[in-house]
Structure formats: structure tokens, C-alpha cells
Amino acid sequence: MAFSRLALASAISRRGVLTGASATALLGAWGSRFTAAGEVREYRLRAAPGLAHLRGAEGAPTQVWAYDGTVPGPELRLKLGERLRVVFENGLPEEATTVHWHGLRIPNAMDGVPHMTQAAVRPGESFVYEFTPPDAGTFWYHPHERSVIQVGRGLFGPLIVEEPEPPRVDRDVTWVLNDWRLDPNGSIRSDFLSFNDRFNEGRLGDLSTVNGRIGGPFAVRAGERIRLRLINAAVARIFELAFEGHHPKIIALDGQPVAPHDPEDERVVIAPSQRVDLIVDMTGKPGETFKVRDKFYEGAQAQDLLSITYRDDPPLRTAPPGDPIAITDNALPEPDLAQAERLDVTFGGGGMANGVMWGEMAGGTDWSINGVALFEHSAEPLFTLRRGRSYVLRMNNKTGFHHPIHLHGHSFRVIARGGKPTEHQEWRDSVVMAPVERVDIAFVADNPGDWMFHCHILDHQAFGMMTMFRVA
Secondary structure, rough: OOOOOHHHHHHOHEEEEEEEOOOOHHHHHHOOOOOEEEEEEEEEEEEEEEEEOOOOOOOEEEEEEOOOOOOOOOOOEEEEEEEEEEEEEEEEOOOOOOOOOEEOOOHHHHHHEEEEOEOOOOOEEEEEEEOOOOOOOEEEEEEEEHHHHHHHOOOOOEEEEEOOOOOOOOEEEEEEEEEOOOOOOEEEEOOOHHHHHHHOOOOOOOOOEOOOOOOOOEOOOOOOEEEEEEOOOOOOOOOEEOOOOOEEEEEEEEEEEEEEEEOOOEEEEEEOOOEEEEEOOOOOOOOEEEEEOOOOHHHHHEEEEEEEEEOOOOOOOOOOOOOOOOOOOOOOOOOOOOOOOOEEEHHHHHEEEEEEOOOHHOEEEEOOOOOOOOOOOOOOOOOOEOOOEEEEEHHHHHHHHOOEEEEEOOOOOEEEEEEEEEOOOOOEEEEEEEOEEEEEEEEOOOOOEEEEEEOOOOOOOOOOOEEHHHEE
């Protein structure tokens, strides 16, 4: 049976998609916002206070900070090869900000890091971001100024660069995952950067949402094939999704294609900053319901995110289609491991984990990289890398906590864990290190400029676990 978005629109109503979360709804907002001038897609994007129904339509709205009044912000979508132009306006009260285009290998001046690539945009001021993304895939945008607070209050949104020949699916859907720490009245708690969050797992919320809404049904039709783009925009929460009754295939990680494969133990792990693209065949029967459950934090914090709910319509097809699901690779420079320069990077600091004291909390030890805790974006580089040369970073986590480590301006291959080669040698821009784990990554330093390198648990970044490197 042929695939068609138009046919799907007649098969599944807009009400059938998770409220506020459908890619169709987001594309509708996008269509009213951009103007096409040749191969340039232009948007206007404004950060300002707003309201969001995080607890559903029945709960009181929560005061948030939002892009264009929505949480998450509008889905910016363009085709590979098109140029993106975003006129950004800061409507926040007394808050300077920027927009970082997370995961995109773009010119340094467009990276959105205050005091390093640009001056922070002050209230009432504007800044124009303009670049041509070199890679297709799933990306996102967020501030890089006081990130714990600004992301924690709702400033984040998806950015999709479409492949010339994407896999054939019935629907292309984005789920932005996040969590929130709320008072009983539904307002965002103001205890940002607390001592406990600073030295432990970071600011974990008590309410998790998908596209800014709690729980609810995600309506599907039996026989559908869906491309599901997952983005973790949380300040600190790692998600581990179990799809009850379904067997998703991973086809891309952090926007970069990977050989299609089953997730380990049938659980999709996605840390803050990361993205995972899945192909999910809806093999249930009309009228059935299945849970999508987050199981990373076992016990009290394990939770149902939403339910996959099958409509009563007849199946679109009786068996999964045989069309290929692999994506064509982006044109990334392949590191030369034989000639690569090897550099050691050690991550330290933190508090109590599993009954063991990490660092010297009594003495105020913060998170660090190679023994240095950095608190401002402007600094001398930890390394100066020669442009065009291959590098292997041997990263050692000497702490009792997980750290998703994000590299700006580049993608890298994850080549080894614990000294053993990885199965998929996957390309990423963020990689999770487990407690006391060594992870080796390899890349070509081909993008000139000063680039951030930091933990994307944003409390850890704010209290020292960030540095910068220079490509010259």
C-alpha cells in the first residue's frame, strides 16, 4: 500500500493525535510563520512570558517562558540545502538570552553562545541568525544564557531538516520530552540551582510532559508506520522509554543516520540534549491501548508518559510494509584513527552517590573538566586543535553520576566504551557517560572557532562542568 500524508489526513483526525503534540499542528503554525524567498526559509521567533496547560486542560495554566507563546516552541522545518533565517526578538523581562542551534555544524558566529560567539540579546533587542544546515536530521534550539532557568521555564523547540529521500512513512511525528518542578498550585518552583541539584543528579522535575502536555492518548491507526522523532529538552532528566506491545527500530541518533537496529533491552534511552529517531509500526488491533513508560529512575519516579491508543478504524494494512527504513548518511568527515592525536579528558566533582562521597562537598568542590571548574562562557581554551586534523578524546568519568557530554560545532563517532569498540560506531553530538566509565570519541576538527564542550545536565554545566576548545 502506498504511503501518503494526504491519505493519512483523511484516515486520522487531528483530534486523534496527542493534544498539542501533533506534527501536523506544528507544521500548521510553521506554515503561517515562514516566508519562502528562493531557497531561504525565514521565521520570526520571540521569547517572552506565557501560559501553558502543562497539567492538561482541567488544571490551572502555568506561567512559563516560551518561544512564540508555545511550549515547546514552534517546529522550524526546512529541507536539506535550504538556508534558514531566524529574526529573533527577546521579550523576556530583565533577562538577556541567546538561541543555540543544538547539534548543527554551523558557522561559529551563529552558535548562540553569549560572550563567546555573540553578545547576549538584551530585553527588547533582536538578533538575526542565518545559516545553511549541512546535515539533515532532528535538532533543536534553546538558550545558552542562564540555561538552567531559561530552559527550565520552557524555552526550547524542535528544528527538523528533511532528507532529500526520507524513509516512506504514514506520519512524521515529533515528541519533545521534558519535566517540570511545580508547586501544588501548578507554578514553576523557583528553587533553581539549589545545593542538592548542584551536587547530585541535577534539577529533576515531578511532572514529565510530551510536547508540553501531561499524559493522554496518542491516537494511531492499526497498520500505520510512524517516524517518531524524540528530543530530550529536560534540564537533567534521562528518559528510558519502554513501548508496551511495540518494537521500535532506531534509525538515527542526534540527527545522524545509524544502521537500523533494536534498542537494547527494548528500551530507548535518551539523555538531556540527545535525539533519537524511531520507526514504529503500529501492529496492535483497533480499540487496543498500550503504555509508553519511562523506566530510567526505578521506583517512585518511574512513570507513564502517555498511551498509544488505537482508533476503531479498519487497519491501513495487515502487516508492516517492506519498504527500507535506513537513511542516507550525511556528509561527515571521517576521522583517521591511525593518524589521530589522542587527548585525555577527565570529568570530576559531585556529591554523594550510592553511599560514596565524590569530591569534597564540605570544601565546595564543583564539577570540573581536567581539574578546572568553569563558570563563564568566556575562557581560555582547554585545547587548541589544528583545523582538518583527526582527534580522539579519551573521556574518563571520575564521578558517581551520569553525564551527557555535548560538543558544539561538530559531530563525533563513539568508538569505544570501557576500552571496547562500540557495536554501531555511531555519530553523535552528545554522549552519555555512566558513573566511572571511560568513553572514547573521534572526530575531525574541521569547523573553525571557539566551541563549548560541556555536560548537558544543566546544573552540572552551571557549576563547572564546561570548557571550550579552539579550532584554528
